[in-house]
Amino acid sequence: MEQDVQQILEEALAEGQNVLIEGKVASYIPELAKADSSNLGCCIMNADGSMYKAGDYNIPFTMQSIAKTFSLILALQTSGYDHTFSKVGMEPTGDRFDSILQLELKDWRPFNPMINAGAIVTADCIAAADPFGEFLTLVRKLCGNPKIQLNEKVYHSEKRTGTRNRSIAYLLKSDHVLDGEPEDVLDVYFRMCSVMCTAKDLAHYAMILSNKGVDPKTGERLLDADIVRIVTTLMMLCGMYDESGEYAVKVGLPSKSGVGGGIVAVGQNGMGIGTFGPMLNKKGNSVGGERILQYLSERLGYHIF
């Protein structure tokens, strides 16, 4: 069986490499345009300590929107459920990740914490003297990697050019959704997006989520089970933006993508998967990563339904 998983993972990687040509690296954040388009890797980690890896599973990249899951966790931990969800909804959108459209049309609350507007709100909800410091501590703990760091170049690149996120933050401020100053909240948001991780780090994070928040190595509870349930449910519904429905049909695992090329996917029974491939489809999701996950899901029966 072990042999099977490793072999199927290698086949999945080859399948993923075949579709890279369909994608493009993100270029709207100038520093991200420098990504190596040929990179592709995957890591599967299980609570029993077994691990399978293939390709560029250990190359660091910026987590980008995957940070939104950690920001939601911190908002819930520090501000609580009622306050957080009085500011942001729980509904999927059919719009792109950086859309402004619905903010005026329906409700002053962003639809969900997995789109940019929603994550700017959860960043604002982190009730801590040093929100980014708390974020980094949490990421290091859940990824099982104390060396995780900010990528200063990507952070400055996005801060300098992030006009669309700036528009969102000022609109949210004018509608009294943000308590903090837009530039302060944006600074936390841009920093969070610019934290580096690897597919292996993401596999560890997903393994902890799949294990209901408990670190299997130490038995320590790292996250409340309730928070794990909320975050993974929203990942299933909204984690792949306006491709969440199609992805759920094809892969069937709560997942979150980022324009740095990462996908974190929460398997069943203490299994976590991380993928990395910076070639993205039109929705901003990794083409190679999605292909790998779909192949694994089909061949190894990972789909939760």
Ligand code: DON
């Ligand atoms: O705010 C942004 O535009 C980026 N820092 C993150 C967006 C992102 O990762 C969307 N992903 N697929």
